[in-house]
Amino acid sequence: MEQLFWSCLAGGVLFAVVTVIFGDLVSHAVDGMLDFLSVDGHRKLKPMVIVSGITAFGGAGLLLLHYTPLGGAPAVVVSLVAAVVVAYVVYVAYVRPMDDSENSTAFSIRELTGRIGEVLVPIPPRGYGEVLVKVGAGRTNQIAASFDGETLHAGERVVVVEVRDDTLFVSRFDGGTERGHTEGNAN
The missing domain is CATH 2.40.50.140 (Nucleic acid-binding proteins)
Incomplete structure (x- = not known):
């Protein structure tokens, strides 16, 4: 179980580092290849929201395993709840305001x-x-x-x-x- 949590945490941190350092290069290189992660009917399912949830799942799971008496299954359930809460907060506090702030000067x-x-x-x-x-x-x-x-x-x-x-x-x-x-x- 600990390997799963470490993998999720490490993957999320790696995604964040790569995005910060090489964000524009990666964006141009994969131009549209990751669009499947953003489901059209669900504006909330964006790569940043998904990855933040996975990272929170890994971090919360490690903390729960090491600092609480919770074992495998209960730690996974609580970590999933923490992941959903963190993903929602990222969406509400960052993603949605950024989407709303994208103004266009284009007109027909x-x-x-x-x-x-x-x-x-x-x-x-x-x-x-x-x-x-x-x-x-x-x-x-x-x-x-x-x-x-x-x-x-x-x-x-x-x-x-x-x-x-x-x-x-x-x-x-x-x-x-x-x-x-x-x-x-x-x-």
Whole structure:
């Protein structure tokens, strides 16, 4: 029984050391090979959570064998409970907050329909120009064409009517609201 506990503890410590020292190299080398450890339906089953549970199982088992009167089977049961508790704490205290903190600045160009923008490069009636549109906390420049076939001059406010072939089709903006935001908050 002691060999099982030592193996689990040593494997977990080795995994931690390799991850800290060679984490990026190993990540690129095995790129996606360990994805089977993260079960899609169960976000909690991530390699870090699994390995922390195995390491806690080994450490708790060794401590229980050496410092308590518990023998083989009871030590395994208590170690399993300790492993589940530690894995849960690792998930709640580290993994879930890290998952939630991963923000992306990516957006779909289709999300720009209905947004208010400003013409940067004049848009001729049958040609292309450029508009600046607010996306989240930032702004993006996009190729634009006139939806109504009108000339739109630099500095004019426009609304994105449609997105086709990665081009924003815009019309002159006369006022009103943008997706629940007042005119003053649109840009």
